[in-house]
Amino acid sequence: xxxxxxxxxxxxxxxxxxxxxxxxxxxxxxxxxxxxxx
Amino acid sequence: xxxxxxxxxxxxxxxxxxxxxxxxxxxxxxxxxxxxxxxxxxxxxxxxxxxxxxxxxxxxxxxxxxxxxxxxxxxxxxxxxxxxxxxxxxxxxxxxxxxxxxxxxxxxxxxxxxxxxxxxxxxxxxxxxxxxxxxxxxxxxxxxxxx
Numbered sequence: 680x681x682x683x684x685x686x687x688x689x690x691x692x693x694x695x696x697x698x699x700x701x702x703x704x705x706x707x708x709x710x711x712x713x714x715x716x717x
Numbered sequence: 718x719x720x721x722x723x724x725x726x727x728x729x730x731x732x733x734x735x736x737x738x739x740x741x742x743x744x745x746x747x748x749x750x751x752x753x754x755x756x757x758x759x760x761x762x763x764x765x766x767x768x769x770x771x772x773x774x775x776x777x778x779x780x781x782x783x784x785x786x787x788x789x790x791x792x793x794x795x796x797x798x799x800x801x802x803x804x805x806x807x808x809x810x811x812x813x814x815x816x817x818x819x820x821x822x823x824x825x826x827x828x829x830x831x832x833x834x835x836x837x838x839x840x841x842x843x844x845x846x847x848x849x850x851x852x853x854x855x856x857x858x859x860x861x862x863x864x
Contacts, residue, residue, distance in 0.1 A: 683735065683736065
């Protein structure tokens, strides 16, 4: 498979997963005041 | 929708940065152009050094999109290159893979510019009084000064 295809899609998908996980963790921390916000 | 835009911005940024950096460092062989009708045009661009200039812009645009800095400007800088790629791939080459890649390039660039449209509305001023870079109202002024 051409690296022009799989490298951008792989990096973007990885970055999206990291962003969604971070946002979910932040949203949970905001809802629960006993949790530490990082 | 926000996450879709993020994802497209990262794909477009990574593709552009990879395409630019790969031209200078040649990590992977670029797609062959010798059988494409666009090949002579690319060769002519390269022979006068313009192709290198385009690749420098691609590196800058890709880095800006990935780092989320100057994104509206980066999209605007990339747009003429995108239109050229679309024309060469879809109109000139017209084989399936370039047609897909050229269409994708244009779709991503246009969609991202639509997502940042609020930054472009001031460019659509019908009558534009001078706002010189050396004038007091050019930078930081919130509105067009009264005539």
